[in-house]
Amino acid sequence: MSDAKKFMYINRKAPYGTIYAWESLEVVLIGAAFDQEVSLAFVDDGVYQLMKGQDTSEVGIKNFSPTYSALGDYDVNKIYIEKESLEARGLTLDDLQHLVWEDEDEDWAEKDSIRVVTSAELAELFDTQDIVLSF
């Protein structure tokens, strides 16, 4: 996969209120078929996209949050959450869905997909990407 490009999807907006979060996830799922090196970053209100226990029954919008747990099956297993964004909203990792993937090279051992990183670390990650798509 040496000729694969590094795609990073940056999710910056709350899951509901606008359609960016849902249509971003649609790009990620379609893009997974292209065998590129994919990672996702969640910053600002985007961290709310991964909240546990979302219930949209009273707003008449589809609750698409269960779809995130399928990302591991699409080989999308590098998911970065910005530490400062979590803290600014009084959230911890425990408030978010537990996203995992199975490592084919280690007898399908289940591993965490989510990594909490500082904004400085995230900036370094951005710098290593070929394509950055911002939603």
Add this chain to the structure above:
Amino acid sequence: MKISIQVSEGPYNHEASVTAINYVKAALEAGHEIFRVFFYHDGVNNGTKFATPPQDDMNIQKTWSELAAAHNIDLVVCVAAAQRRGIVDQGEMERNKKDGMNIMDGFRISGLGQLIEAGIESDRLVVFGD
């Protein structure tokens, strides 16, 4: 350099479309190639031919269409986003049994894979939107 563009916002409501048009013109003048312009989210509304802006206002959809014709630019509207927002071509009209179509000349409706491919094939992918 081979450049692709993503436009994420609708015309008029947001400046992204016009900024993207100006960027494309400047890139072409500087000798770059525009591999593709991909319209996503409300950006698909750049591809309707049913808009009638006031005469002293810029016709954004027509400007895209003329730019594409003059420079042979591939203008692609995302099918999933288009279906939500009512942008329809011949194929979509027949498939979804609509009684009309509104795709602007020079635009085509296709899948999100076209955006990923644009990223893979181009030296730069530049996103215009919020």
